Amino acid sequence: MAVLLAATLGACAAGPAADGANPDAPLAPELSSAAGAYLAGQHAVRIEDISAASRYFDRVLEHDPANPALRRRAFLLRLEAGRLDDAAPLAGELAAGAGDGASMARLFLAIEAARRDDYARTLAEVGRLEDTRLNRALGPILAAWAEFGRGDVEAAERRLSRLAGDDGFAGLYTLHAAMLAEAAGRIDEAAERYAQALAQSQTPPLRLRLAAARFEARNGRLDAALRRIDASEGGVSDPAGLKAMLRRLAEGGDPRAPTAAAGMAEALFDLASALQRDRGSDSAMIFARLALRLQPEFDLAALLVAEILDDRQRYEEALAMYDAVPAGSPYRLLAQLRAASSLEGLDRDDDAARRLEALAGERPELADPLIRLGDLERGRENWQAAIDAYDRALKRMGPLETRHWSVLYTRGIALERAKRWGDAERDFLRALELRPDQPYVLNYLGYSWVDRGENLDRAKAMIEKAVSLRPRDGYIVDSLGWALYRLGDHAGAVTHLERAVELRPTDPTINDHLGDAYWRVGRRAEARFQWQRALTFDPSPELAADIERKLREGLPKHQDGPAGSLGTGTAERGGRKPG
Template identity: 40%
Template sequence: MTMLRPLSLALALCAGLVPSAPAVALDGIAGPYLAGRQASRFSDYGAASDYFRRALISDPANSGLLENALVAEIGRGAIDMALPLAGRLEQSGVKSQIADLVVLADLARTGDYETGLVALDEGRTAGALVDGLYRAWSLAGLGRMSDATTAFDEVADAAGTRSFGLYHKALALASVGDFEGADRIFSGEEGGPLRATRRGVVAHVQILSQLERNDAAIELIEKTFGETGDPAFLALKQELEAGAILGFSAVNGPIEGIGEVFFTVASALNGETSDINTLAYARMAEYLAPGQAETLLLCAAILESQGQFDLATKTFNRIPREDPAFVTAELGRADALLSDGRVDAAIEALRQLARDNSGRADIWSALGDTYRRNERYSEAAEAYDRAISTFSTEDPGQWVVYYTRGIANERIKNWGQAESDFRKALELRPDHPAVLNYLGYSYLEMNTNLDEALEMIERAVAERPDDGAIVDSFGWALYRLGRYDEAVVQMEQAVELMPEDAVVNDHLGDVYWAVDRKREAEFQWKRALSFEPDTEEEAKRIRRKLEIGLDAVLKEEGAEPLAVTKNEN
């Protein structure tokens, strides 16, 4: 299996769920309405809900207000508050797909499959793809499995939605004990191989175990996640190796099946369309399966991407400590806290997580990254030390920990260890441009190993020719080697790629000075100052170059003078 990805047609079948801005007559409600619209623009669902409800007091039958309020309630996860609004919209005679979505989800939650089918027949819709899968699962809920499988097949046979129909058909078959039929779909014997999702792999592993094929289940885990992959799958693998027969819990009946429909569609839409459309489907999945960790993780990730860090944090917090996804949730919560500017709270969350899971390299590495990004390099190096100490075997994926530890050590002037870390990272990933560039540039700054530095940076440029930082390093290497005319070409390209970077503009100024283009050099140094160099020391050096020129500054610093240029400009 490979990942389920949305096809353009599948997206079209779900598009238009949430209207961009329902029309509203503003007589007497302009203030709260406009405030609600502003809050909605920034995905501040709590504030939007308050403002729209305030406006509804003055105009309770206003369909535009009702729809805006409904969207706000869905966004903040208050489906119990959204349901009455959906009912009032229906009473107003306005057709609303977002209201239909809420009504259909609630019918599923109560197990009223018959009414759900009637609602579809009468024109309610949550998008053509969802409608087809919803119908199939509702038929299964009524015990009409033959009709249900036909309905799943109809979705699978429609253009662009084959994977969706087959995936849900397999889950439905497994939920009624037809594990052989489900395995034929997951393995590709029926309809071609499915694309793998994490939840799909869980389902297939459980199905194989139910068929007493634990060896095949173990092979599937190893093939998908490797020997040292996802901790949750490692735990499943241990159970399988011990001879346990795993129960099928991926989908426990039609209610969870319809919840899986909403989750499947939300996952497919994620990053492909409006965040509120994606969140609406994810919220319906959450409504039908409130404790489903992956759904909560998806909701939280969408909220974080919308800048709703408090809502995201609260959503991450809903995943209990005993859940296999708890560590992932805590890492996500720490990231949301960081994005919200709550650095100390994020660090404390990561430190506690590391204390409780001292053998997890990913946690120590995340803690190290947090320290490093906040320029606490000594603590970062210590955290990376702990991450590396957990490695029992060598793996190419470990390069990033050595690389980031190298950065931390370089920043605290522990160059011997930094160089060793960068070399180890390159041993694991020989052509990684970030490592080649960082080590090569470090050699340039120390004026050592210049030929090797140039060779490393040339390899990095070959990998990422449009990366301004790497092109800057290439130009700087040529400058250090006295190849000024060649350096000009590269530095000018770097400035085109990173026009507002202080370092790149400063470097171009130095290169221009070296080829006697002094007015242009001064212009670039002034631009560099306007972009606020990282440190006052860097800014002071640029100001000094503007005062007395680069040659004099190099002399003051006791550095080697510029080589004699052949450029006559």
């Protein structure tokens, strides 16, 4: 099925997407002809504006309603755009056929039947799914929950057991076996199944740990559930919200034991998440939409849809999804943090900053909104505002833990750019105490020491270690090359800077650095070529002026040296750029 989707929606490859637009905005009237609408739809697919693409292909279909290829294309685009009511009229005919779209139409009909509690029809449609690797995972789970919906628990367990011998689906099988046991009231068996699922990995996924915690809260083990959140706190954006949800469950609040629809929605979401990790966003989007079709209040599925929209730079649509996550949801904070990122994507930085400040005020115990605010202000080069936000975040953190290295690192960058080197150096050193082998901190601090002519042997060793940890990071390789240049090892610099240009061929600063190194080893024609090349890659005005001067005059005899000014040295954009 994933292969079929890839073939059918092959034109959905990532392109230079425009900023997200209102999906309900009227389409251009001059594109009412079939040819015009088709070309506009193809363009919308290329820029991943699936909402517009879907409506354009609707227009094409109006001109040729019997065309089977157009019907398949329109159906799949409607699913991906979240227009599931509009997709329904096309599903029956497509499901009766073969080829692209038929299997997805059968899956859609299975989900629609489950929404009506018509589980016999769900089983029939699941039985007609094509025999693909993906369907061999999805089919038994959907069939198991449909049997459960019909009241036949033993048949449900038999259906699910088809996954038991497949190591590739062991995690899915154990999770759904645990959910099914709980739904059937077999609490001891469910507890054993959840324990088995958690034991399959030394670091179980957060989602699995949360599923186990919900089970414990529903079944008289609230303390154990709360401890599970405490143990996961480093990966939980809103532990207080999750704990409040667990307490509501313990008191008898919704949701209670899994239902057939909830089990199916979970399966669709699990596969959507896996597909998204594999960059299969077309298929992932459809599965996530179907999960929401079954469970409209499934906040994690809504967040996944919004995440895919964000990746496609459809920021307005993503923002609407994030804002729809209700205030009582334990995922509301995460949704609002991501909403701020969508606002940044829309160049609404001031709105993003106000939203983050409001979140920080609403949740005075959490550092996350202030960390994100610091990152926002740092991106705008508002160094003091960034420092202030990071300061406030660190005050909320209590004793620093290993995971807090990144806040010290990013505050250190802001301090260094604000010309407060002593404070910046302390933050970098403290970050390395927390994470001694963190390559970006090693690189930034080592580079800065070389720039200042301080601790040169240690600085070089730190940058070399960073390169060994990230050998394909062009910025870090550039740092080593430029450090060697600044230390007078021009031949050594050439070797590393040539490698950096291979890794980052269009970076103006790295090309400029290689030009300088070529000049110092006497390869002056190549130096001029690199400088001219750097000018074609949109350098900053300051860098462009420096390169143009060098093209006219060359380099002076004594420009470089460990205690001198960098001149064209890499700033945050280059070797010291955060990873």
